[in-house]
Amino acid sequence: MSTAPRFAATYPRLSTDGRKTVDPEGIPQCTLEVLASGFHKEAAAYGFRLQDYLRFVNVLLERAMDGEGAPAPAPASRVHEPRPLRAEMPLDAARVRIRAPRRDEDAPRLERWLGDRAGRHFLVSPATARALDSRALVADPRHILGVITTPEDRPLGLTAFLDYDPRQRKAELRKLIGEPDMRGRGFGREATALWIAYGIGTLGLRKIVVNTLENNIRNVQINEQLGFKVEGVLRNEVFFDGQYHDVLRMGLWVE
């Protein structure tokens, strides 16, 4: 079931001026974390999956927006600057964790993941016609990276927001399950949903785009399941594996 369209339809009502990052006013972060931790335990007992958390948040927001004790949106002059970007990592979902890259420890792993065919899908850059390499990816501060692991810290892959633009509040999402035997087991979708929630909730993104080869069925399906819509087809845009491919440009936005 796709949860993101409702997410996209309700979440943005928190934002009033379209430019500033929304930050919870008043309630200290540690209090929110304690409340969330209590709810998380109960939700786990109910068997919540990631999409259930997103649906739950939507219900909660709808009630809050209906005036049941919700604080008014902060006036522009009182809106806080974004907190440090990685303050929220590690991010946790039921079966995956996303943590900040560890430069030395992860470097050889990233080389390996990005060196095979799946890695080239991650690196192919139809929007900018620019060949990314793994070093540039890690070194460039405009790119926000997360390493996907199991909850026990076994590394599985990589998520990224490329060209994060805090003024436009826009970035390009990429994802890779680097360990071949871990693909097709639901980790990619769960990690992507978590990364989108982080992008919107923590980084303040309003528009997330994906560029994907038209034959990357698994990727297209995940994107659609998470609420991305096709915005355009770029014909014969990329030469990959010996032939030209159409590229689907997909987008998810916060209205």
Ligand SMILES: CC(C)(COP(=O)(O)OP(=O)(O)OC[C@H]1O[C@@H](n2cnc3c(N)ncnc32)[C@H](O)[C@@H]1OP(=O)(O)O)[C@@H](O)C(=O)NCCC(=O)NCCS
């Ligand atoms: C794209 C990618 C991240 C997906 O992660 P994954 O863990 O393999 O995917 P999931 O197991 O979460 O599958 C999600 C959906 O893909 C589809 N899918 C999974 N396996 C599939 C297969 N073998 N064939 C076709 N569709 C498949 C299903 O619709 C599945 O949803 P479902 O479980 O409801 O049926 C991963 O395959 C990958 O790393 N690919 C290479 C890099 C890449 O292409 N990145 C995208 C460009 S940025």
